[in-house]
Structures are given as C-alpha cells and as structure tokens.
Amino acid sequence: MILFVASNVERVHVVDEDRSLNTENEPYNCDIQNTRRSARMKLVLSRTEPRDLDAVVPMLFEAFDDGDLCNVFFGRKSAASYAYTKKLFMTGLQTDPADVFLKIEDLDEEVDVNLLDDKGGVSGTERRKRIVCASNWKIFPTYVTPKEQQEAGESQRDGEAEEKQKDKENKAAFSYLETEQERADAAVLMEDFLSRRRRECTEGHVLCFILCTDKEYQRKGCGRMMMQWGNDVADALMLPCWIEASLEGEWLYRKMGYEGRERVGIRTKSFLSEYLHMRRPTTTERVRLENGRMIRERPANRDTDEK
Secondary structure, X not given: OOOOOOOOOOEEOOOOOOXXXXXXXXXXXXXXXXXXXXXXXXXXXXXXXXXXXXXXXXXXXXXXXXXXXXHHHXXXXXXXXXXXXXXXXXXXHHHOOOEEEEEEEEEEEEEEEEEEOOOOOXXXXXXXXXXXXXXXXXXXXXXXXOHHHHHHHXXXXXXXXXXXXXXXXXXXXXXXXXXXXXXXXXXXXXXXXXXXXXXXXXXXXXXXXXXXXXXXXXXXXXXXXXXXXXXXXXXXXXXXXEEEEOOOOHHHHHHOOOEEEEEEEEEOOOOEEEEEEEEEOOOOOEEXXXXXXXXXXXXXXXXXXOO
16 A cells, blocks of 8 residues: 555544554544543544644653653753754754654543743643654655765865864754763764664665654554554655664564664763664565556565674
C-alpha cells in the first residue's frame, strides 16, 4: 500500500494494531482498549501544527525525564529548555524541507494546555484535544554530502582560530545547560552522535529523529502507529530507515523491522550517552503491475550488520 495517493488525506486512523496504515478518503480509527477505563480510545495521527508545540514540548521532557541524551539535545526540564526546544521544533516545521512532524491525539480526551511564551513561561491556557504522542522525521530521498563535510574538503582553516570559533559556537548552542562542564560534555557527545550518523547514513533514507509518548499512553499502540507510518513512507520511496534507539524503545523498533548496527555507550562527568544505532533495510526494490494491482518486489539481497 503506497501512501499519499490522494491529496485530501489529512489524518490517519487505524482499525487494527497489526495492519498497515490505510489511506482511503474516509479516515479510520485506532480503537485500543484502555486498561484505565472502560471506554475505548480514539487515536488519530496527523501533521503537527505550530500551535501544537505548546503541548508537545512538555510531553517530550516528561517522556524522557530519566534519559541523559535528551538533556544533551534539549537541556533539563526548565523554562529555558522549553523555549529553546519550542524554537528548534518551530524552525524545523517552518524552514526544513526534509522535516515532517507528526502527532497522535486522543479525540475522546480534552486537557488544559499551557501556552508557552518566547522564554518558556506560561502566558495562558487553552482547552484542546489531548496530544498523546509525537514524532519528528527527516526524509532524504537522495543522499547529499553534509555541508560541513563539503566545506572541510574545500578548504582548511587555521587550527587555533577554528578551535576558538568552535568553543564560541558550543557555548551559544548549549546555552540551555547550566554549567560549563555540562556544556563541554554536551559538545563532545553531540559531535560524537552526529559523526556516527554522518558515517553510517551515507544513503537516501528516512530518519526517525524523535518519538515520544505520554506516559499514560505508553504500550497502547501509539509508538507502533508512528513507526508504521514511517515504514510505509520508506517503502513507498524505496528507502531504508534509521533511528537512534533508547533501551526502552529498542524492542518496538525490532518488531518494526529495524536491525541493530552499533551500540553506543559514552560516559562523561555530566551525562551518559547510551543508545543503539538501528537500520531498517529497504524492503521494496521495485513495483510491478499485475492484474491491475501494484505488487512490491523485495530486494534480492539484504545486508545485516548487527553489533
């Protein structure tokens, strides 16, 4: 089933956790029994809008409250970190052509959402449908050498000046962290994280950068729904998928066809960077027409390199 066959598909529902996503004009629902109450949840997946970030940002920090890698990327839970993260996500939503930000809402639940101002403070509240899961994807149909690598190959700058500039940029980039030690450690871990990604992802691919779920909705199908969306997009584009998996999420990604490539564990004075670099191989090499139906053909050979 290839996604995006109709321009009027605005959101996706699921009738069965174990089925691939449908894209018929009439949406379908993901009705999953909630053990907390007798009612059944109606979960709907759609594109995230800028206004949704007021709910998504706090949910992200709650979902990863015990993960150091989240602290490296976004800081510890604080108004300053909220402001930085909201601005970062907003920039991706509005300016990055590879960016796709998704949300899942429980249509049967409404909550009061704190409206975040430019400094991460609360400027008011608004009653909205409850956002219970969010994911951020980067879709690169064609591999292009990262800009920083191109620039490094074209010219070599003076080492001392480069080091000073790097220190200056790191301080600005990690301003959401409180101490010099944290900022220095974050710079080391971030560079290692991105270097591994650049080294591995030398192909067109679909990248799951963020997947977070409200703690009350974990293990209820939201993560699987998001990952199935990514799988369907990758299959339609005939691309592999990549993700840096937390220990908690690893089991789900394996179920969704991802394979371990490299397990990373780096400890600094401030943080522990621990994750598994995972790849879902390309599952569609070409599509043939047979008796009026489009049939996907798998690649003849699939490589697995688990570490």
